[in-house]
Amino acid sequence: MKKESFVLRGGIAFSESQNSIITYYRGYLVCVDGICKGAFTELPEEYKGLPLYDYGERLIIPGMTDLHVHAPQYSFRGIGMDAELLEWLSTYTFPEEAKYSNMDYARHAYAFFTADLRRCFTTRAVVFGTLHNEATIELMNQLEETGLITYVGKVNMDRNGGAGLEEESAETSLEHTRKWLEAIEDKYVNTKPILTPRFIPSCSDELMKGLGKLSAEKDLRIQSHLSENHSEIAWVKELVPESTCYANAYEMFDTMGTPERPTIMAHCVHSDEREMEILKKHGAYIAHCADSNMNLTSGIAPIRKFLDYGINIGLATDVAAGSSMNMVKTMLITLQASKMYYRLVDQNVKPLTFEEVFYLATAGGGSYFGKVGTFKPGYDFDALVIDDSKMFSMRDMSIRERIERMCYNDADAFIKDKFVKGKKVFTAID
Template sequence: MKNFALKGDIIFTPTPEKFQSAQDSYIVCEDGMVSGIWKELPERFSGIRVLDYSGRLIFPGLCDLHIHAPQYSFRGMGMDMELLSWLETYTFPEEAKYGDLEYAQKAYEIFTNDLRKSATSRVNVFATIHGEATVLLMDLLEKAGMRGFAGKVNMDRNCPDYYKEKDADTSVQDTWSWYESVKDRTGIRPILSPRFLPTCSDRLMEQLKEVQKKTGLYMQTHLSENPGEVEWVKELAPWSEFYGDAYDHFGMFGNHGKTVMAHCVYSGKEERDLMSKRGVYVAHCPQSNLNLSSGIAPVRAMMEEGLHVGLGTDMAGGASLSILRVMTDAVQVSKMYWRYLDQDKKPLSASEAFYLGTKGGGSFFGNVGSFEQGCEFDAVVLNDTPIKTALDPDMEQRMERAMYLSQNEHIMAKYIHGQEVFRR
């Protein structure tokens, strides 16, 4: 099915300010790209296959800029700690298990099956330190039809002996081996994934920079998530002006390839300015930031300052795999930010949150997250009729309701880069 059209109630956000919609219309996919949207199919598409989803919402596939695949096992459990103790208590013991490929297969199959049936089309995924299990995860993600990036984690200090790479050189060698085995993939591509500065030695960071310069790999890591973490980085890099400056010192802050930083809850103006200058993406993960008592990121400021911002579940800091849910989390926390932290920063609107979860994060992956002509064709079909009401909501209201109230089983079909991933 190379070229086809979907018919239904089409909605998307070319800009954050407002939804654009076309009720009872056609969106055409040619060679994996969006050709356009029409009320009546133009002559030149006569004979094209039409999938009739009349009365259903059709919106761009969602983009999850930050997920930890191995943490999916313990999502929704152990919500009683802050970041650093949570890592020691729940995360490291679980991630260590993925050295066992049999366990990895079992756990990653559950994760990728659920991801396949979600509204998410693009992902940035952290695996574990294990190269082989990371390849396995990439296989399963591709089998699930997903697109995006996945990375073998680097960490060589400040972590327990049972889950730590021997030293910087071993970490980098293993990264090279893994990279060589996956470098030609186009569905799920490799990405450099140092866990975060506290668990990566200076030597490791310096060598990863060299890897990035040689390969052009994109990079993902964590930034300014938690006050204790921020303090720790000050101790570990006393010469740094701020947390992001420490990454920048090692040339790992968008200096040599596209980069996304998760959280940025405590990113002050200086840090944000440097992110802006380097084109670094923010993966805003409001649900995780609630669950780990981290705080509320200054997303309105980031948007005003022109930073690239997208959304992330941060599974399993976040419990839900749904970016629709994360959109509403983003709106909700922005209201508390306004109420308690800065009344000059107005809360996010529904369209702004939707934009972050689609086109905002989508640009990390290319021309993704919108239905404008020339975008990659990622589309989700959702049946919102089970969300009953005595009213007759318009398209925007229906989309907002879907964000707040839709359930997994309402998702009827998903297309990624023009491929049908599933259909109920």
């Protein structure tokens, strides 16, 4: 057996289903060759020869998936939040991303991003770069070193990017994308490319059509944005007047993907029944960005409706409109936003439960990567060992209560060890 074979012991919690969390007090969690063999109350005889790491009272939960994060925006997270989306992009985001033509700047900035990602609750992520090939390759190089598993996109933009952040034509953008793909082919184990039209206002019809063809030709997935902001939606209607809705515009360009090659659409704050139908038909994933949706006054996405409709959903930090890379904080804000949607928007749409949000952060988003995000047998062994011993209480708390408490107040909980496919990629210094 490989070195990625061992047993962890501790307070285990993972999603059995969307509505159920299984817990084991001082249970055993078995990893063989990077694959989970299950969680047990008593260690089966066949695994007693494996190395055993006893974490005592510490919690052991699945790694979390961040379905949508902008690496070049990390340096200005938490800034400019009085603006709404389009003003925020033009004032803060586009000028910042233009700086990544400077490789010294890109190298240092991405070092901060990757260091933070490595030590936080995320084990898998889907990441936006910039339109710069060299900087995007640098980002992929650094992410590969972390041991995390990621998709990374070189952004496409041939209009409305402003000074220094606009490719001269659709032809140029597509040519640069092909060169980027050639440069990284067979270069990485854990880092995969994903096509990344920023959003329709940034990409001409010709460019969108070209990316749709490239996706089918190379069997590449796509990530983009959908129905985040009212002004953005109106702008798309002006740019693609023949579309029936924003999602249909992506469909027209063959960029909504297929169930076998699912597209990620971030936000979907204002997606109606027409868009829900399109998203489900194509097997698309919604990256729910509750933090950024509220920070930029975009609104509250009706995630309960999407779940009930059977659409794929995961959670996302969306840094820098989202203020933190902490997926546990993202869980909390998702819960709070859902409660406010129920109270202030539609009392027929019940709030999300803690079980559902835990599922979305782990198995829900993890499913984008395959069998990822839970400790059922046959799933990739992505795990977080968490020390919550400084969260003092006079209560005897169940494992389920402890992970809920961590979600609502994570200030005194920290990651002790972090595993991706059975490999330890981070350990805290005591």
